[in-house]
Amino acid sequence: MASPLIQFRGVTKRYGSGDAAVYALRGIDLIINRGEFVAVMGPSGSGKSTAMNVLGCLDTPTEGTYEFMGLDVGKFDRDQRAMLRRYYLGFVFQGFNLLPRTSAVENVEMPLVYRGVAAGERRKLALAALAKVGLADRATHDPNELSGGQQQRVAIARAIAARPQVMLADEPTGNLDTATSNDVMKLLVDLNRAEGITIVMVTHEPDMAAYAGRIIHFRDGRIVADGPKAEAA
Amino acid sequence: MLYETIKLSIRTIRRNVMRSILTVLGVVIGVAAVIVMVTLGEGTTASVTASVSALGSNILMVRPGQAGFGPASATAETRNFTDADVTAIEQQVPGVVVAAPMVTRSLTSISGNVNHAQQVTGTDNRYFTARDWDVAEGRLFSDSEVQAGSAVCILGSSTSQALFEGGDPVGETIRIRNIPCRVIGVLQTKGNSGFGQDQDDLVVMPLKAVQRRIVGHPDITLMYISVDPGYQTSDVSASITDLLRERRGIGANGTDNFSVQDMAQVASMLTSISGVLTGLLSAVAGVSLLVGGIGIMNIMLVSVTERTREIGIRLAIGAQARQVLLQFLVEAVTLSVFGGVLGIALGLGLAAVGGRFLSVPFVFNPTIMAIAFVFSALVGVAFGYFPARRAARLDPIEALRHE
Numbered sequence: 001m002a003s004p005l006i007q008f009r010g011v012t013k014r015y016g017s018g019d020a021a022v023y024a025l026r027g028i029d030l031i032i033n034r035g036e037f038v039a040v041m042g043p044s045g046s047g048k049s050t051a052m053n054v055l056g057c058l059d060t061p062t063e064g065t066y067e068f069m070g071l072d073v074g075k076f077d078r079d080q081r082a083m084l085r086r087y088y089l090g091f092v093f094q095g096f097n098l099l100p101r102t103s104a105v106e107n108v109e110m111p112l113v114y115r116g117v118a119a120g121e122r123r124k125l126a127l128a129a130l131a132k133v134g135l136a137d138r139a140t141h142d143p144n145e146l147s148g149g150q151q152q153r154v155a156i157a158r159a160i161a162a163r164p165q166v167m168l169a170d171e172p173t174g175n176l177d178t179a180t181s182n183d184v185m186k187l188l189v190d191l192n193r194a195e196g197i198t199i200v201m202v203t204h205e206p207d208m209a210a211y212a213g214r215i216i217h218f219r220d221g222r223i224v225a226d227g228p229k230a231e232a233a
Numbered sequence: 234m235l236y237e238t239i240k241l242s243i244r245t246i247r248r249n250v251m252r253s254i255l256t257v258l259g260v261v262i263g264v265a266a267v268i269v270m271v272t273l274g275e276g277t278t279a280s281v282t283a284s285v286s287a288l289g290s291n292i293l294m295v296r297p298g299q300a301g302f303g304p305a306s307a308t309a310e311t312r313n314f315t316d317a318d319v320t321a322i323e324q325q326v327p328g329v330v331v332a333a334p335m336v337t338r339s340l341t342s343i344s345g346n347v348n349h350a351q352q353v354t355g356t357d358n359r360y361f362t363a364r365d366w367d368v369a370e371g372r373l374f375s376d377s378e379v380q381a382g383s384a385v386c387i388l389g390s391s392t393s394q395a396l397f398e399g400g401d402p403v404g405e406t407i408r409i410r411n412i413p414c415r416v417i418g419v420l421q422t423k424g425n426s427g428f429g430q431d432q433d434d435l436v437v438m439p440l441k442a443v444q445r446r447i448v449g450h451p452d453i454t455l456m457y458i459s460v461d462p463g464y465q466t467s468d469v470s471a472s473i474t475d476l477l478r479e480r481r482g483i484g485a486n487g488t489d490n491f492s493v494q495d496m497a498q499v500a501s502m503l504t505s506i507s508g509v510l511t512g513l514l515s516a517v518a519g520v521s522l523l524v525g526g527i528g529i530m531n532i533m534l535v536s537v538t539e540r541t542r543e544i545g546i547r548l549a550i551g552a553q554a555r556q557v558l559l560q561f562l563v564e565a566v567t568l569s570v571f572g573g574v575l576g577i578a579l580g581l582g583l584a585a586v587g588g589r590f591l592s593v594p595f596v597f598n599p600t601i602m603a604i605a606f607v608f609s610a611l612v613g614v615a616f617g618y619f620p621a622r623r624a625a626r627l628d629p630i631e632a633l634r635h636e
Contacts, residue, residue, distance in 0.1 A: 058549065058629050079553045086551020093633065097546050101248060111550040113237050158550075 003070035005165060005198055006032040006055060010064035013050050013221075024050040026221040027064065034165070037192040037199045039209035042218030048202055049170070051218065055200060056089055056168045057081040069165065086114050090159030090197075094171040096151040098143040104154045105130060105139040111162045129161035130154070132195075133187060149180035153187065160191060167191070169201040173208050185211040234556070235563070242564035245536075246571065256532040257572025259525025260612060264573050264605045266518035268580025269587060271601045274511035276584075276593035278504050283424075283594075285500040291460040292363065293470055294494040295322075295477070312490060313452030318480060322456065326472045328464030333360035335455040336443050342436055343408045344396040351392050352435045353409060355443025356457075363459035371403040371418030374439055378417075382441025387418040389433040407436075412446050414438065466495045522608070525572065526616035533565050533620035544624050545632025558625035565617020566610050573609025577602050 008030040015022045025047045032038055042048045053059035054066055057073050058081070066073045068084060076084065085091075090111070098107045108126040117125065130136050133153040143151050152172060159167050169188070173181035189211050192199050201212060209215050217225035246253045285292075298311045319334045336355040341348050354360070357379045361367065368387065378385050386407065393402050402416045414436075423432040444451050460469045470493045477491055537544070544557055581597075588595045 053630055056549070079555075082548065082551050082553045085549060089551075091549050097542060097633065099543055099546070110547070113234075114547075114551045114556065116234065 003067065004031045005034045005069060006030070006200075007067040008051075008054075008064065009067070011051075011054060011061040011066055012063040013047070013054065013059070014062040023221050025054070025061070028221075028223060030216070030223065030226075032198065032200065034198055035192070035196050036214060037189065037212045038201070039212035039215045040200065040202045040218065041204070041206075041209055041215060046218040047221040048218040050221075052168060052170060052200070052202055055166075056091065057084045086111065087162070088165040090162065090164035090167040092152070092155050092159050092167060092169040092172045094174040096143070096148070096155045096175070098151055098154055098158075100144065101142055103140050103142055104135060104146065104157075107143070107154055108158045108161045111158060115162055126157070126161050129157040132160065132191070133157045147180075148176050149183060152176060152180075152184055156184070156187060156191070160195065160197060164197065166198045166200060169199060171202055171204065173203065173205065178207075181205075181208060235559070238556075238560050238563045239567065241560065242567040245564055246567060252532065253568060253571065254575075256528050257525065257568055257575065259521055259528045260569050260572030260609050261525070261576040261579060263518050263520075263522035263525050264576025264609055265580035265583060266521060267515055267605055267608075268577055268601065269584045270511050270514040270518065271598060272581070272584035272596055273587060273591065273593055274507050275596040275598055276588055277507040279596050280594055281500050281503045281507075285496050291462055291464075291466055292496045293458040293460060293466060293473065294496065295456040295458060295473060295491060296494070297454065297491050312481065313450075313454050314456060314491075315451075315453065318477065319453065319456060321476060321480060322458065322473055326469060326476060328461045328469040328472070330459040330461050331359040331362050333357065333363045333457040333459075334440055334453040335360065335457055336440065336448055336453060337455065338443070338447060340409055340436075340447070342392070342396065342414075344402075344405065347396050347398075349392060349395040351389070351395075353443065353447065354435055354437050355440040355447070356437060357440055360437070360457055363457045366423070367421055368418035369421045370401065371416070373418060379439045379441070382439050382445055384412055384414045384442055384446070385417045385439065386414045387420060387437045388416060389420050389435040389437075390422040391431050391433040392436055393419045395434075409436065409438075410447060414442075466497055470495050522612055526569070526612040529565055529568055529572075529613060530616040530620060532568075533561060533617055534623070536564070537561065537620050537624040540624075541627065541632050541635040544627050545629050545635065548627065548629035549633060554625040557627075558621045561621035561624045562614065562617050565621065566613035569609045569613030569617070570606065573606050573612075576609065577605055580605075 008028045011025055011028040011030075012023065013025040015024065028051060040048045040052065050059065054061055057068065057076070060066070060074045060076075069088065071084070073081065073084065099110070105123065105126045108129050109122045112122040112125055127136065127139060130139050133156050135150060135153050135157065138146060138150060138154075143154065146154065156167075156172075172188070173184055176184060185208055188199055188201070191197050199212075201208075203209050214226070214228055216223055295314070297313050314334070316334065319332050322332045323329055333356050338353050339350065340353045341350045342353070358373050361373060367373075369390065371387070373387065374385065377383070386409075388396070388402060396402065396407060397405065402419060405416050406413050407416060408414065420433065420437075440453075458469075458473070460466050473493050474489065478487075478489065481490065483489065547557060585595050587593075
């Protein structure tokens, strides 16, 4: 492997300028390799969300470089970053963010539409993804007919349907009860192991972070701890 | 991708059927108004043209009295024409094929116990030549009947139908003002004129019969002149005017006490009036389309705000700005085209109903429908662009955070 999947070099994110400048990230160095399952923790305002936005190619660093698969994302324009997201990234959000009044399978198909996958093939891939998250029998249900855990599974299916390099999950269990949370986490672990999908997940809950192979702690825009779960606990 | 976008927008509109219909109401009304105006306007033009050709091409009508529409007013200056005037016009004006002398009255004719009111025209066979009209049954006047002013008559097809209810009237006798009159023929059917009158509702008698037995004077109140197609009707009209001024002793500064109507001119005037009306009402329709477009812009702005999160999701999973732009633009265009199609249907319906009330023929014009369709699509593009651009410019991070 020529380069790591994700590499932050002195990534700084600053809002405003001069005396009024606010730093969300202060010179982050970070490498994430293919196949890792990383949990990102930290109090609110610690910079973890900003880091996730940069990681997800939604935002660019003010200083430093972010290389994704060896590509300097900071030099990419809006549309080029959209292409990176389309082909290499999958997103899972705390609030599920499924399209209302749109069936589960159609929600899962959405990223494939933008990839230009033909309708028949798209349906097949979407159903396969739903099967992987255990919802093959709920394909035609609308999100409001599904429980929170089921909705998050649909969202996960949507993130993996296009076979991304990385799945970015922003507090995927934040709106779920403990039992459901554990189910979702087990699903993520399975996908990480069986499918080899790299997962970067933000969470507040140490129990959920414990499912990851590596835990990174943010505070005040810096990484204060980074290591296997045993050390970070 | 475009196909997917169109499918998506149709689904979005179907989810909000009521809102969509209210949104496009302005476009519906605008397009319907254009369709109604143009269809009725073209119907009027068509019927005017038809009535002119029904009167006979290259026709001049000469009436006593000042120029104007309707029957000649019975002012002191009115002086009717004489046989000599008719003969002079036929012999001295180049380009005149025939000049038919006429006297007309509205009278009731009676057959058995059926009464029927219609126009009674006294003339001779030159009238049928000028109007290019022949009998369907029976015969035209004989020379002796014309000379003697015999009590014979030729019926228009509507009059024949009214008096004899489908029976054969030839050889029967009808009464007009107590004058028994033998029917010798029935004319071919001409149909309605564009001025809304039934051209087939008339009784034609020899000129002298009407002059002596009905009106009681030997004057001619109307001349029906057919012009050689090789001549300009305006030139012939001018020659007739000069001749009649001379014959009536009108000096260089005197005003005409007769009028020469060129039917082609009348037709073009009527057509231009209906053209002006169509233009004015189309302007009103244009304003309605503008208001309709603003309605679409308004609802699209609401839709963009409502669906900020959806836009955020789409951007996050890899939609490019122009794909989001396209999605909302297609949605606006789909809405406005939906309105346009509704408007075309409504307009055609109203034009058909209105045309029946105004007795204007229904003219189906695919061109104006295509124009209305394209125009409504353009309204969608013009007024959908701003909201769509707003959607496309959203920051995905902000959009995802939007509650």
